[in-house]
Amino acid sequence: MANMNLYSRGDKTFVIINMVLIGIFTLSTLYPFIYITALSFSSGFAATAGKVVLTPVERTAEAYNYILSDRMFWVSYGNTFIYTIGGTLMSLAFLIPGAYALSRPQLYGRRFWNLMVAFTMWFNAGLIPFFLNMRDLGLLDSYFGIIIGFAVNGFNLILLRNFFEGVPRSFEEAARMDGANDFQVLWKVYVPLAKPAIATVALFCMVSRWNGFFWAMVLLQDQDKIPLQVYLRHTIATLSDDPEFTATQLNASYSFETVSAAIIVCSIIPVLIIYPFIQKYFEKGILMGGVKE
Amino acid sequence: MSGVKLESIVKTYGALQVVHGIDLEVLEKEFVVLVGPSGCGKSTTLRMIAGLEEISGGQLTIDGRMMNRVAPKDRDVAMVFQNYALYPHLNVAENIAFGLRIRKESNAAVDAAVAEVSGILGLTDYLDRRPADLSGGQRQRVAMGRAIVRRPKVFLFDEPLSNLDAKLRTQMRAEIKRLHKRLGATSIYVTHDQVEAMTLADRIVVMQDGRIEQVGTPMELFLNPANSFVAGFLGAPPMNQIEAVIGEGADAPMAEFAGGKIALPKLPGLQNAVGREVIVGIRPEYAQIATAPAEGVVDCDLDLVETLGSEALLHMSIHGKPFVIRTETLGQVAELEHVTGFSAAPDLIKVFDANTGVALSGQMRVA
Numbered sequence: 200m201a202n203m204n205l206y207s208r209g210d211k212t213f214v215i216i217n218m219v220l221i222g223i224f225t226l227s228t229l230y231p232f233i234y235i236t237a238l239s240f241s242s243g244f245a246a247t248a249g250k251v252v253l254t255p256v257e258r259t260a261e262a263y264n265y266i267l268s269d270r271m272f273w274v275s276y277g278n279t280f281i282y283t284i285g286g287t288l289m290s291l292a293f294l295i296p297g298a299y300a301l302s303r304p305q306l307y308g309r310r311f312w313n314l315m316v317a318f319t320m321w322f323n324a325g326l327i328p329f330f331l332n333m334r335d336l337g338l339l340d341s342y343f344g345i346i347i348g349f350a351v352n353g354f355n356l357i358l359l360r361n362f363f364e365g366v367p368r369s370f371e372e373a374a375r376m377d378g379a380n381d382f383q384v385l386w387k388v389y390v391p392l393a394k395p396a397i398a399t400v401a402l403f404c405m406v407s408r409w410n411g412f413f414w415a416m417v418l419l420q421d422q423d424k425i426p427l428q429v430y431l432r433h434t435i436a437t438l439s440d441d442p443e444f445t446a447t448q449l450n451a452s453y454s455f456e457t458v459s460a461a462i463i464v465c466s467i468i469p470v471l472i473i474y475p476f477i478q479k480y481f482e483k484g485i486l487m488g489g490v491k492e
Numbered sequence: 493m494s495g496v497k498l499e500s501i502v503k504t505y506g507a508l509q510v511v512h513g514i515d516l517e518v519l520e521k522e523f524v525v526l527v528g529p530s531g532c533g534k535s536t537t538l539r540m541i542a543g544l545e546e547i548s549g550g551q552l553t554i555d556g557r558m559m560n561r562v563a564p565k566d567r568d569v570a571m572v573f574q575n576y577a578l579y580p581h582l583n584v585a586e587n588i589a590f591g592l593r594i595r596k597e598s599n600a601a602v603d604a605a606v607a608e609v610s611g612i613l614g615l616t617d618y619l620d621r622r623p624a625d626l627s628g629g630q631r632q633r634v635a636m637g638r639a640i641v642r643r644p645k646v647f648l649f650d651e652p653l654s655n656l657d658a659k660l661r662t663q664m665r666a667e668i669k670r671l672h673k674r675l676g677a678t679s680i681y682v683t684h685d686q687v688e689a690m691t692l693a694d695r696i697v698v699m700q701d702g703r704i705e706q707v708g709t710p711m712e713l714f715l716n717p718a719n720s721f722v723a724g725f726l727g728a729p730p731m732n733q734i735e736a737v738i739g740e741g742a743d744a745p746m747a748e749f750a751g752g753k754i755a756l757p758k759l760p761g762l763q764n765a766v767g768r769e770v771i772v773g774i775r776p777e778y779a780q781i782a783t784a785p786a787e788g789v790v791d792c793d794l795d796l797v798e799t800l801g802s803e804a805l806l807h808m809s810i811h812g813k814p815f816v817i818r819t820e821t822l823g824q825v826a827e828l829e830h831v832t833g834f835s836a837a838p839d840l841i842k843v844f845d846a847n848t849g850v851a852l853s854g855q856m857r858v859a
């Protein structure tokens with residue numbers, strides 16, 4: 200923390216209130232993680248009885264034993280990776296050139312195209328027409344359908360477009376004078392400049408893919424293609440429908456609470472591993488120094 | 493021959509016309525400076541030459557080739573931007589090399605070119621730095637390096653020095669001049685700083701409201717401005733302009749104005765022109781100070797003396813109208829407090845028509 204002596208009394212109060220608020224906020228977002236982790240390592244009995252608060256009760260790894268020995272866990276885990284990586288790459292492949300084009304004043308019919316994109320943010324066709332559309336395009340029950348069907352989202356497109364619009368025109372002009380064509384201006388100048396914005400959008404895409412659940416459930420019949428989140432739902436449904444399991448639940452070493460918690464913990468781990476690498480792109484001021492106001 | 497020729501060049505934005513038909517021929521290896529007040533269309537004209545703005549009308553030729561519809565990259569011109577527009581993600585060497593890399597030059601050729609250019613510009617020690625880690629002057633040099641490395645036919649500069657402090661600006665101005673001598677490339681330079689224009693230009697183009705007011709060498713424009721606008725634009729401080737009426741004179745025409753009268757040169761337009769309204773132009777340098785009333789001396793009140801060292805600026809007023817005199821001090825600053833008027837040799841006076849602002853013909857002679 201900075202030297203408190205440099206602050207006036209009013210500033211000190213402000214800083215202290217800030218720190219308290221930030222502390223409360225941090226704890227409130229951190230607690231669910233702690234709770235879920237504790238739950239996943241508790242016995243089924245303790246979990247069902249609601250005894251878990253902060254630390255595992257009747258510590259056991261039975262829930263993990265259960266899911267790690269299920270083939271479907273691994274299959275769906277792998278599928279989630281395919282959807283996340285494939286989907287994010289596909290999204291960027293559309294979003295970057297699309298946003299750049301929409302940001303250029305020389306784009307013919309620019310207002311119209313921008314309006315069309317914004318339109319999709321407020322209105323959509325609804326569940327059934329979209330499903331029928333996907334069916335008629337032959338995109339049901341396929342990896343490609345899930346990946347391409349949700350590649351472009353108006354919000355991300357506009358976010359990136361706004362960033363491109365904020366880059367001073369003289370970068371484009373300088374690159375053109377240097378002999379660059381449209382693609383070279385984009386890939387050699389604007390994309391490197393937009394790294395923080397692209398990282399943000401990529402993170403949004405990854406998180407929504409990683410947690411993507413609803414459409415995967417609707418569009419995928421083939422169990423070998425479902426992602427982890429759908430598997431999680433299936434597991435909860437299966438366990439709660441299993442009369443044998445329910446009957447023995449009171450003294451079970453695992454319950455569907457602990458099993459779902461374990462699945463959630465497993466699904467969080469990759470995000471925790473990747474985030475620090477992405478975070479470094481959230482640096483501000485990459486434009487600094489190139490132009491002078 | 494890499495000259496640039498503009499014929500009736502027009503620029504319109506929708507219904508708004510901002511450049512109204514410019515004719516200009518820039519010769520090979522010439523250094524031409526466009527000056528004019530803010531918003532007069534200098535940048536627009538330059539950007540049309542660069543290919544960054546579409547030409548709405550007229551013809552642009554570079555090297556004898558029609559360029560109106562040619563993409564910027566195929567015009568073989570380079571431009572230095574006011575804000576430099578250095579690529580922040582690339583270091584100095586990569587910034588300079590960018591254009592060559594785009595043109596797929598071999599690594600060896602690129603390295604050699606970067607080494608040569610950075611040597612010329614004194615950037616050799618900074619090649620690994622990012623633009624953010626350079627001073628203003630160094631960034632300016634990198635921007636120049638990026639332009640010269642390709643050896644283009646034509647250099648375009650849009651107020652390249654306006655972001656530097658006064659001292660650095662003077663230094664970089666000299667450097668640009670040296671660079672031009674060394675490379676001998678055709679250059680078009682936009683500025684609204686008339687000192688830059690005077691010192692750099694082979695020829696100056698003075699613009700106003702999307703039109704060219706006058707084209708000529710710095711001395712031509714200084715000594716014989718075509719109109720009162722040019723007279724008021726070049727020179728620091730600019731030419732004094734006094735509204736006057738031609739009166740009766742014994743042998744030379746006389747200008748009469750509130751607070752005095754002064755003898756004018758014998759110009760054709762001033763013979764038998766009693767009653768004609770004119771503007772009398774006297775450069776601050778060409779007014780002689782007087783400390784007592786006398787024949788031919790215009791009396792004024794001294795408002796303020798600004799001492800610049802070897803010279804001083806006397807801010808006077810004639811019947812409430814400002815008049816500036818620039819004079820040598822010779823260390824006698826106290827004397828200047830006693831100035832009560834000035835005189836000017838008729839040969840050193842310019843006369844403009846009061847209605848049109850056009851200079852009455854006649855060459856000014858400097859002793």
Ligand SMILES: Nc1ncnc2c1ncn2[C@@H]1O[C@H](COP(=O)(O)OP(=O)(O)OP(=O)(O)O)[C@@H](O)[C@H]1O
Pocket residue numbers: 505508510528529530531532533534535536537684
């Ligand atoms: N995109 C545009 N749309 C409409 N008018 C424009 C546009 N760009 C420039 N103008 C107008 O054109 C005129 C000339 O602008 P220009 O930038 O060439 O001036 P300038 O001489 O370079 O001025 P400065 O010294 O301030 O840079 C100005 O009146 C300006 O308002």
Ligand SMILES: [Mg+2]
Pocket residue numbers: 534535536
């Ligand atoms: Mg300008």
